[in-house]
Amino acid sequence: xxxxxxxxxxxxxxxxxxxxxxxNFIYSPDFFSLEMxxxxxxxxxxxxxxxGAPLMLVSIGMTLVIATKGIDLSVGSIVAISGAMACLTxxxxxxxxxxxxxxxxxxxxxLLSIVLGxxxxxxxxxxxxxxxxxxxxxxxxxxxxxxxxxxxxxxxVVSSNYQFxxxxxxxxxPFSIFVVLIVLLAATxxxxxxALGLFIESVGNNPEASRLSGIKSSxxxxxxxxxxxxxxxxxxxxxxxxxxxxxxNNAGLWYELDAIxxxxxxxxxxxxxxxxxxxxxxxxxxxxxxxxxxxxxxxSPEITLVVKACVVLAVCLIQSEFFRKSFxxxxxxxxxxxxxxxxxx
Amino acid sequence: MSEQQSILTMTGIYxxxxxxxxxxxxxxRLFSGEIHALMGENGAGKSTLIxxxxxxxxxxxxxxxxxxxxIAVQSPLESQEVGISTVYQEVNLCPNLTVAENIFxxxxxxxxxxxxxxxxxxxxxxxxxxxxxxxxxxTLPLHDYSVAIQQLxxxxxxxxxxxxxxxxxxxxxxxxxxxxxxLFNIMMKLKEEGLAILFVTHFLDQVYExxxxxxxxxxxxxxxxxxxxxxxxxxxxxKMIGKTLQAFEEMPKSHKQNKQDQWFAEAKGLGRSGVxxxxxxxxxxxxxxxxxGLLGSxxxxxxxxxxxxxxxxxxxxxxxxxxxxxxPRQALENSIAFCSENxxxxxxxxxxxxxxxxxxxxQANRGWFRRIPRKRQNAIADEYIKILNINPPIPEQLIxxxxxxxxxxxxxxxxxxxQPKLxxxxxxxRGIDIGAKxxxxxxxxxxxxxxxxxxxxxxxxxxxxxxxxxxxxxxxRHIVQEMTNTEMNQQSIMKAIAGGGGK
Numbered sequence: 142x143x144x145x146x147x148x149x150x151x152x153x154x155x156x157x158x159x160x161x162x163x164x165n166f167i168y169s170p171d172f173f174s175l176e177m178x179x180x181x182x183x184x185x186x187x188x189x190x191x192x193g194a195p196l197m198l199v200s201i202g203m204t205l206v207i208a209t210k211g212i213d214l215s216v217g218s219i220v221a222i223s224g225a226m227a228c229l230t231x232x233x234x235x236x237x238x239x240x241x242x243x244x245x246x247x248x249x250x251x252l253l254s255i256v257l258g259x260x261x262x263x264x265x266x267x268x269x270x271x272x273x274x275x276x277x278x279x280x281x282x283x284x285x286x287x288x289x290x291x292x293x294x295x296x297x298v299v300s301s302n303y304q305f306x307x308x309x310x311x312x313x314x315p316f317s318i319f320v321v322l323i324v325l326l327a328a329t330x331x332x333x334x335x336a337l338g339l340f341i342e343s344v345g346n347n348p349e350a351s352r353l354s355g356i357k358s359s360x361x362x363x364x365x366x367x368x369x370x371x372x373x374x375x376x377x378x379x380x381x382x383x384x385x386x387x388x389x390n391n392a393g394l395w396y397e398l399d400a401i402x403x404x405x406x407x408x409x410x411x412x413x414x415x416x417x418x419x420x421x422x423x424x425x426x427x428x429x430x431x432x433x434x435x436x437x438x439x440x441s442p443e444i445t446l447v448v449k450a451c452v453v454l455a456v457c458l459i460q461s462e463f464f465r466k467s468f469x470x471x472x473x474x475x476x477x478x479x480x481x482x483x484x485x486x
Numbered sequence: 487m488s489e490q491q492s493i494l495t496m497t498g499i500y501x502x503x504x505x506x507x508x509x510x511x512x513x514x515r516l517f518s519g520e521i522h523a524l525m526g527e528n529g530a531g532k533s534t535l536i537x538x539x540x541x542x543x544x545x546x547x548x549x550x551x552x553x554x555x556x557i558a559v560q561s562p563l564e565s566q567e568v569g570i571s572t573v574y575q576e577v578n579l580c581p582n583l584t585v586a587e588n589i590f591x592x593x594x595x596x597x598x599x600x601x602x603x604x605x606x607x608x609x610x611x612x613x614x615x616x617x618x619x620x621x622x623x624x625t626l627p628l629h630d631y632s633v634a635i636q637q638l639x640x641x642x643x644x645x646x647x648x649x650x651x652x653x654x655x656x657x658x659x660x661x662x663x664x665x666x667x668x669l670f671n672i673m674m675k676l677k678e679e680g681l682a683i684l685f686v687t688h689f690l691d692q693v694y695e696x697x698x699x700x701x702x703x704x705x706x707x708x709x710x711x712x713x714x715x716x717x718x719x720x721x722x723x724x725k726m727i728g729k730t731l732q733a734f735e736e737m738p739k740s741h742k743q744n745k746q747d748q749w750f751a752e753a754k755g756l757g758r759s760g761v762x763x764x765x766x767x768x769x770x771x772x773x774x775x776x777x778x779g780l781l782g783s784x785x786x787x788x789x790x791x792x793x794x795x796x797x798x799x800x801x802x803x804x805x806x807x808x809x810x811x812x813x814p815r816q817a818l819e820n821s822i823a824f825c826s827e828n829x830x831x832x833x834x835x836x837x838x839x840x841x842x843x844x845x846x847x848x849q850a851n852r853g854w855f856r857r858i859p860r861k862r863q864n865a866i867a868d869e870y871i872k873i874l875n876i877n878p879p880i881p882e883q884l885i886x887x888x889x890x891x892x893x894x895x896x897x898x899x900x901x902x903x904x905q906p907k908l909x910x911x912x913x914x915x916r917g918i919d920i921g922a923k924x925x926x927x928x929x930x931x932x933x934x935x936x937x938x939x940x941x942x943x944x945x946x947x948x949x950x951x952x953x954x955x956x957x958x959x960x961x962x963r964h965i966v967q968e969m970t971n972t973e974m975n976q977q978s979i980m981k982a983i984a985g986g987g988g989k
Contacts, residue, residue, distance in 0.1 A: 174922075237567070335855050335857050336852070336854050336857040338855075339838075339842060339849060340840060340854065342842075343835045343838060343846060346837045346838065347835045348529065349831060349832050350835055352814055353793075353795060353824060353826060353832055353833075353852050354814070354818075355814050355817070355818035355848045356815075356846070356850045357815060364492045414836075414837040415837055421758075
């Protein structure tokens with residue numbers, strides 16, 4: 142039974158998350174405390190979920206892209222573009238709080254994200270460019286596009302309807318959590334209740350064999366990049382709505398890397414094939430918890446990245462079956478050597 | 487003979503995988519100056535035994551002794567260091583590096599850390615010409631040479647690591663007859679030089695041609711070790727499959743005459759420049775058309791055109807009178823199925839389960855949104871595992887853990903499930919054991935009885951003759967001859983393959 146639990150693909154990600162939370166609990170026992178203020182729950186755990194929401198969204202899309210043996214480096218830029226587009230639309234309206242205006246803004250931003258996803262998908266499938274290069278183009282150019290939209294400024298909006306997305310609450314919980322849940326549910330249904338998941342895994346594992354089996358590989362890949370773009374777009378809305386402004390330069394900066402990390406921690410291989418959406422969510426939570434932990438423990442800013450890197454390294458090593466095995470082996474041989482040596486001592 | 491000291495001895499080897507006992511008390515002795523054939527059906531444990539010997543897997547129990555000293559190799563590198571070298575079925579060298587680089591990779595002659603290119607090239611040239619009688623330009627990239635030469639280069643690499651034991655895992659499965667002969671000459675020469683050679687193959691004739699001693703495995707268990715001269719071929723086969731084999735003799739052989747003027751598929755002047763010259767070829771309903779010819783004669787290319795795997799750039803191809811296809815996808819929609827000769831790269835999806843691999847083509851045909859319900863998937867998987875006798879019979883087993891023959895059966899299942907009208911089989915029995923071979927041949931015959939058309943490509947002539955109603959022979963990318971009924975025998979086909987210039 143224990144073995145079966147340990148074999149489960151979520152076992153190690155959950156252990157790591159558990160250890161991080163435990164550390165926080167020991168460091169500051171009120172880490173887990175929740176309090177109700179103005180009908181909304183507050184606490185560190187809620188913060189992690191709320192601030193982690195954009196990353197979780199981006200990572201969900203990234204999971205599917207990586208499962209097809211691809212990668213999408215442009216998600217950070219799409220986050221910025223989407224936020225910029227939404228804020229621009231709202232800032233140009235006469236009544237920034239008008240419901241129809243907010244809906245139009247969201248619609249425009251998401252539509253733009255889909256177009257950007259299509260661009261990536263086209264470069265990968267239509268033009269046959271390697272995913273890392275194809276999406277690098279938008280990663281670089283995207284920042285420029287975002288700044289073009291904001292005209293190099295930070296656009297601030299005053300629209301409580303728009304701000305509800307990123308900082309509003311529903312059933313005492315941040316609204317962003319529900320957005321994540323809906324997207325996660327949609328992704329799960331889309332991949333597991335249709336045959337899309339099977340096709341993604343098949344294409345990622347062996348594109349040629351999949352083609353010869355009659356799967357429209359390029360269509361599958363195309364759709365996956367669109368979905369990834371859409372996810373990044375939604376994340377951009379949450380992020381910009383949370384701070385009620387759009388910063389073409391810094392919004393979503395380095396998100397692609399955190400997302401890739403979350404996917405890998407979650408158990409999906411960069412070689413494509415099998416993918417694990419729940420694993421990715423836990424991976425994203427690990428990263429967010431880590432960030433929160435580092436801020437909370439007051440690690441001085443100049444070494445936060447180093448601390449983060451060390452923890453990430455440890456996480457990856459724990460995840461690596463090869464490392465675990467050789468570690469166990471070394472320990473075993475050492476103890477047996479010790480025993481043999483003992484009599485001579 | 488028995489007083490002779492063996493160089494490598496394996497005794498009481500056990501190796502288990504989750505749910506499977508791959509090796510169960512297996513023994514093996516290799517002698518210097520002997521070619522030892524390791525025989526067994528697919529899944530008998532041959533590959534596992536080799537992997538254990540070369541340190542890819544570690545054994546659960548048992549002793550491996552080299553020169554009387556117990557050894558415990560933990561990695562392929564270590565096994566090379568102690569003198570056990572392996573040449574695998576699929577050449578695993580770097581095709582983009584030169585021949586010399588491939589031979590010396592990791593052990594380049596150096597001076598102050600600088601590679602002595604000239605010395606390396608000369609050494610490589612000398613090694614190839616002296617030990618393998620191979621005169622080639624060693625500074626060209628490996629992919630400029632044929633598979634046969636690549637195979638020899640990997641043998642040269644193995645020899646260069648001062649091997650005492652050389653393991654050849656199915657070295658002949660992708661060579662043509664002349665190349666096989668060349669390889670055998672070299673094996674004989676190396677044997678005389680005192681090397682112990684372990685030879686794994688599925689070709690019985692080849693075993694009798696070169697080997698001195700035979701070890702037989704069955705279901706992971708040791709059946710026995712025999713001198714080749716003491717073991718008649720029939721007995722070998724019956725020991726391998728554990729019963730006397732009548733499968734081949736029993737095979738019904740009723741060649742149908744295709745009288746209809748209605749063809750299922752009609753190719754007129756179909757061709758693809760640089761790959762296959764324009765040809766005409768019709769396939770009737772329920773007819774088995776065999777394609778014979780040497781490797782590279784255009785057999786596979788013809789098969790691929792019929793499936794739309796490659797695009798024809800001239801001529802027309804029509805199915806059932808008027809339908810044409812341009813992609814595998816369309817082929818599938820028109821009930822055409824294609825089992826590629828490259829099981830690994832063009833067939834199986836490694837990380838998926840048996841169940842998923844079986845339903846893949848049917849699901850692809852149904853599209854995304856009409857997912858086959860899980861219950862039905864399970865039923866399908868169970869059904870095909872039973873019909874095709876797939877082992878292990880566990881639908882959720884990953885296909886990469888299956889032996890070659892069982893993977894092939896899963897792929898057959900994938901295509902049979904789509905209920906094709908035309909089934910294209912490219913080397914469906916390559917690298918699989920004699921029992922599975924007979925099963926597949928029987929299946930082809932019974933399918934054609936039921937009205938399925940089959941395009942059957944194989945390099946084994948007796949097999950082509952056995953299953954085909956009509957045989958088309960290819961040479962140098964041309965269709966050179968079509969033969970039916972009485973003309974179909976080994977001699978006439980060989981003659982057609984060899985052509986006018988042949989002796």
